[in-house]
Each structure stands twice: as structure tokens, then as C-alpha cells.
Amino acid sequence: MRADDELVTAAKHGDAAAWRELYRDHAGRLLLWLEARSSPGGEAPDDIAAATWLVAAERIADFHGSGSDFGGWLFGIARKHQANAGRRTATRTRGFDSLAADAEHTAPGPETRILADEWVRRALAELPPRERDVIACTEVLDLDVASTAAALGMTAVAVRVARHRGLKRLRTQLAPD
Incomplete structure (x- = not known):
């Protein structure tokens, strides 16, 4: 088992500065990646990112590695959460495909990144x-x-x-x- 670096150890002990640094290092890339993977009608990338950070905070004790290894672990959580969100969306929309086909298609608004x-x-x-x-x-x-x-x-x-x-x-x- 690998030893944690100082940043991860501090985050595990609830150090707000360590969490800020981990967030600063990974939040932008995580959101960019989730936006690239998102599908129309699915859960918003911002929501998935927020849920990912919540799970990371709850499960940081299970993580072992460095601050850079944290990125892979975090992205894995996001991938699983996005897959679950996609399954929930598919389950909810099953049977409503004909309604969706009749809906007016709108172009993404200015809020689209x-x-x-x-x-x-x-x-x-x-x-x-x-x-x-x-x-x-x-x-x-x-x-x-x-x-x-x-x-x-x-x-x-x-x-x-x-x-x-x-x-x-x-x-x-x-x-x-």
C-alpha cells in the first residue's frame, strides 16, 4: 500500500486548505471532462461534479496516494456517478420517446460552456x-x-x-x- 502525501493526509484530517488545493487542482478539469461526456437530457455536469466532490469528501479515508493520484480516483467517482445518472434518466424517459420526438428542439443557450x-x-x-x-x-x-x-x-x-x-x-x- 502506498503512503499518502502531505496534501492527502491533511485532507483526510479535515484541513480546509488541503481540500481547497485539491479542488483548485481538479475541479476545472473535472467539469470540463463531464461536459465533454454529457448527453442531452441527462443530469447537468455541474450537478454530477458537486455529487462527485460530496462522495470524495465522504470516502477520502478509502483513498491512498498522492494529490495527483487523487485526480484519477475523483474522475472514477464522477464516471460512475454519471453512468448511474444516465441509467436513471433512461429509466424515467422510457415510454416517452414519442413525446420527446415531438418536442421542439432548441439550441443551447449562452450558459453552455x-x-x-x-x-x-x-x-x-x-x-x-x-x-x-x-x-x-x-x-x-x-x-x-x-x-x-x-x-x-x-x-x-x-x-x-x-x-x-x-x-x-x-x-x-x-x-x-
Whole structure:
């Protein structure tokens, strides 16, 4: 078992400054990642992020590692919470598909945050979900392979393979016709 670094130890003991530092280090990237993974009609990324931080605060005693390892653990909690929220939404909307098809489609309002520039969003959207998630973690959010693996519930080897495949697809998209 790995020893915790000073930041994690302080957070485990309820040190508000340590929690602020962990939050400052990971909150922006977490929200950006959740926005990239969100689907229309699902739970808002802000709500999932808030629930993720609540679970992290409740379960910090179960975490062992450094402040940078904390990111992978936190993203893993968010991934699981988002999956559960998606299942709840699917259960609630089952049988109402015809009503949704008749609903007026509205464009996102000004409150919608921008993931990155338009090309990045389109390019990531064209990737298979597994590759999109890995590329978003490693290239956009700058997580290392181990943190990405922890966040996505994959092995490090699977992360490397998905990253390689995703980058190859992106290179193909950039290639002149």
C-alpha cells in the first residue's frame, strides 16, 4: 500500500486548505471532462461534479496516494456517478420517446460552456466513446495514463491502446484528401 502525501493526509484530517488545493487542482478539469461526456437530457455536469466532490469528501479515508493520484480516483467517482445518472434518466424517459420526438428542439443557450474550439469538439465527437474519453483525459485534461486508467475503469494498457487508436483516427481526419 502506498503512503499518502502531505496534501492527502491533511485532507483526510479535515484541513480546509488541503481540500481547497485539491479542488483548485481538479475541479476545472473535472467539469470540463463531464461536459465533454454529457448527453442531452441527462443530469447537468455541474450537478454530477458537486455529487462527485460530496462522495470524495465522504470516502477520502478509502483513498491512498498522492494529490495527483487523487485526480484519477475523483474522475472514477464522477464516471460512475454519471453512468448511474444516465441509467436513471433512461429509466424515467422510457415510454416517452414519442413525446420527446415531438418536442421542439432548441439550441443551447449562452450558459453552455465551450469545451474547446469547434474543431476539437467535432473531432472528439466522431471518435468511438472509449477513444474519445481516453483522448479527452490524456490530451485535453492532461491526465497521465495511470490517472486516466483509474478514472475510466480501464487498465493502463487499454488506455495506451485506445489513445493510440484515437490519435490515429484524428491524424486520418487531418490528412488532406
